[in-house]
Amino acid sequence: MTDASDIRAKLAQLADAEDSFAPARGGRMGRVFAQAGTSGSQTDLVLRAILTLIDETVLAARLTLSSGEDVWISLVVEGRRLRRIDDAATALDAGALVGGALEPEELEAQSACADLFKRFAEQVSGQVVVTSDTVGGSTNRGLSIGRLSDALAPGPDDGHLPPSERIVSRCGDRLLGAFVVQDGRDPIIHGDAALEPMLEGLIASLWADLPVDKSRPSLSSWLRQAGADDGMAVALAHWPKGNDPTDPTAETVMALAFATGDAAAVSREFLSIITG
């Protein structure tokens, strides 16, 4: 026998739930996942909401994002990766992206996906809703939200600078100090001069025997994670010949110091430079 007070409590809970629902394309109801506006920051909110949707989708699903009948896009997502653009409104001009395989190495497709999402985020208005349908798994590897994020917000245009200056510039105040050695040149010191002997010593004592592939750029960071968030981390960066646009014959070794809490951000900037 059903307890009426139980049902009322459940209905009240549903009414209080954070999720809200609104009409989606094709007369269905969809979950509201973003509220669009007209400012640039609200466009960014829609883009971030799309990336969150992808990141939260583990099982293979077709997600149809829509705002009214005319602005919609249908994605196949699995394992937190965008596997395919399934279809899109004509006004979004998805072109050859529709149905094509998405692979991490295909930079043009990543950039085209980012542009498509930007057009979608610019054209939506009011409530943006998502409906989900089950689909079969996809064989292509798809794009992670990290790659999509980078394509949506490319790094600064600093490719003409020496790599050590790019990392100094991108890390900004996070870098406590740095010591840069390039063959045949005087060392360059950034940040706190008091750190210079320690950083110079780090290169002298560690670089020669460091077990990294010295034919490719690398960054090795040492830190104390357990119970010491306010400590200092040190790192050695290396760019072999051919990585400095101002001097292709130069090999660069750089010692860096930063707060332990900034280790993730510094590694992220380095990876962005060498994989961008």
Place this chain on the structure above:
Amino acid sequence: MASEILQDLTAQHAGCRTVVFADLAQPMVLLSESRSPVHRERLQSLCLEGQSLLTAVDEGEIDPTTCCDTVLSANPDGLAVFLRLPDAPSDALCCLCDAHVDIASFLPAARACLEKLGATG
């Protein structure tokens, strides 16, 4: 139980491709979990890399209250993360991640994973 701890880490962090629980004293692979097949030799070389990098800045006897317990090693293939327990420094976790892994959220999760594995040992 221990294998489930590794599986949870890779399941919760899409950017983590391979994780190895290793004994750095030998060094040897104790347990591994990977999204795709990885040769045993590659796992073993990952352990050796972890041993060399984690001990590179040690000076004499390890002080568990101050020693380095984490190394991040980035290159164009992605990010390798090596963790050890300060009070049992031969217990280590060696992880291979995509370049786009969310490092800030992965590091504490990997540390918690290693602590659980250390407690089960």
